[in-house]
Amino acid sequence: MANVKDTPSKSAANAGKQAAPVQQPHGSHPNHAQGLSSAGHPLMTVAVRIRPLSGKEAAAGHRPVVAAESNTVASIAKLERTGAVLQSEKGQMHAYEFDRVFGEDASNEEVYRETAKRLVPKVLDGINCTIFAYGATGAGKTHSIMGNDSDPGMMPRSMIDLFEAIEDSDDPSAFSVKVSYMEGALISVQLVLVQTLK
DSSP: OOOOOOOBOOSGGGTTOBOOOOOOOTTOOGGGGGTBOTTSOBSOOOEEEOOOOOHHHHHTTOOOOEEESSSSEEEEEEOOOTTOOSGGGSOEEEEEEOSEEEOTTOOHHHHHHHTTGGGHHHHHTTOOOOOOOOOOTTSSHHHHHTBOSSSBOHHHHHHHHHHHHHHHSSOGGGOOEEEEEEEEETTEEEEEEEEEEO
């Protein structure tokens, strides 16, 4: 958002007076231009989770090419092709920075705690929140979102926290919860779940 300065009015009637300050549009805040909420928290978090090789991939002799260099940097190695002649065929390493990077050994609990858990109080304040998992088929999206009995994913963990917080509130009957779970593939979006709970 552009900064707007107060400037003296040019009309004779207002000579020497300051013009009224320009108001921010309704619902906007100076932090929003910097990607922050009015409280100074990020409006969006981009996290990357690195999936370990499957048993089938390991048995076939595949090696990982993506690694967590730190909790905010992921590297992708382009392996050198045997007999490489062209520069594009030689090995290269590229590093990318994100808000959070989770390595192969990260649990669903850790991923939830450091990404989606902070959204639960915002939902209780009436703010719409979205968790968007993106990746190729087999990348681990369903595991991160749904998980399994021994390591539940973001959806069951957030529902548990949400309903526990409602139950602990002063007036649990004041809440109405709507949940949508959509899955997109290629150019179609399928509504997997629509449920209203009161």
